[in-house]
Amino acid sequence: MLDKITQRDRQQIKKSTTHQKKKLDYSQINTCDKIIELTNEQVHAALISLITIDKQNRTVASRKRRRNKSIENVNKKHKQIYHEIILSNTNQPETIVLATSALNTQQMKQIKKFVLLFNCRLLLLDDKTIFNHTITHLITDEIGQNDSLICTLTKNVVCAIAQHCFILSYRWIIECLKQNTIINEEQYEIEGDNIISTKHNGPRRSRLSKRPLLPLNHFIMIKGDNRHFLDFTNTELGDIAWLAGGIYIEQNRFPNTVFPRQCFLLIEDEDIRNKNMFHRCIDKGLKFLRSEWLIRSIVEYRMANIVQYHCDPFDTIDRSE
Missing domain, CATH: 3.40.50.10190 (BRCT domain)
Incomplete structure (x- = not known):
């Protein structure tokens, strides 16, 4: 076993190895078959370098472990796919991803309540994000009285129909909150809009077809x-x-x-x-x-x-x- 190396010995070894490097004659080392004699100072220097390399390797490995652990903690703390998605309890299965169109502030409060109660996701769309393929339900306003199922035609409505999503009246959210359960969507599916036609049933036709509208050519x-x-x-x-x-x-x-x-x-x-x-x-x-x-x-x-x-x-x- 090696004796414990003091700080003074390390300094002396460092000086001697530096001096030895200048005087080292490589001509004396011809092949690996010959025995190479090393001085005590050279042995000490080699051992110290091995100890230093081992410490560096352990330091790098520990840094990687700490970094991976911190990333895992951040992911657990902020577990969400999009930076604007409001999440509820992430331990439960996630099946519904909501987006909204033409809703007022009070209606948005009810949407967030729905998200927290039924463990859904809400993607807040802006000018840069018109729509997203993960969205399953677009909740929109309803124009007129007596359950008209006519909505305001917006870019989000157009994109949602193109992606075969549920386009639902805001009344679906209210009824789910009243009954404290997610009810069937079909009776709240939008039938028309305020620009193209009041009863074209495009959302239902798109959702049921699941096929591209335009031919390949x-x-x-x-x-x-x-x-x-x-x-x-x-x-x-x-x-x-x-x-x-x-x-x-x-x-x-x-x-x-x-x-x-x-x-x-x-x-x-x-x-x-x-x-x-x-x-x-x-x-x-x-x-x-x-x-x-x-x-x-x-x-x-x-x-x-x-x-x-x-x-x-x-x-x-x-x-x-």
Whole structure:
């Protein structure tokens, strides 16, 4: 066994090893078969270096263990998927993820009460987060009296229909709180809206079909500087085109395919300024449609009439000439 090394011995060993490094003759070490004689100072220096390396390894391992333990504690303390999701007791199974549309402050208080009581999640949507694929129920307002089941049409409602979610009246929340249990949703499912139609049953049709609305051969390009129907931006409109099953094209050219394709350019009339280019594209089979065509098709969950939403800003000019 080695004797205990004092601080003074360590300093002397350090000085001697530094001096020894300068005078070390590597020519004396030819092969591993020969015996290499080491001085006492060199032995002490080698042992000290081994002790130092062992301490460093143990220090790194302990740091990793402490870091992993702290991460686990943080995850247990703040267990949530999204930074804006309000969670209740995380020990119970989670099945319902809620989002809201056009609700007032008092109604939102009841929503949070529902979340805490039935161990659900609430995703608070903002301008940057229109919708999320984890949401199962969209709770919206109800316009009119006598259980009309007509809601205010918003971007969130459109996205929820495209993703086959339950679109429910706020009355469902109230009845669940009254009965202290989660009741059947179907009798509270929204049937219409205040813009497209008061009774189109698009939410139910989408939820039951579970199939994309647009065929696979529908290629959609979106252009224009102006806001589209319901104040959708180009990017947001492209997202719901993907959700509806269409192929969203971000480039300025539609790809060639071996199968027949339908090419649509969603644009508003005021954004079409080049008359010659417009007619050349029409001759090649490109269809210019207002964005309302896509949104109406999703809301009703059936293909809207293309002719009704065809863009032709030069039609009135040509007739006047």
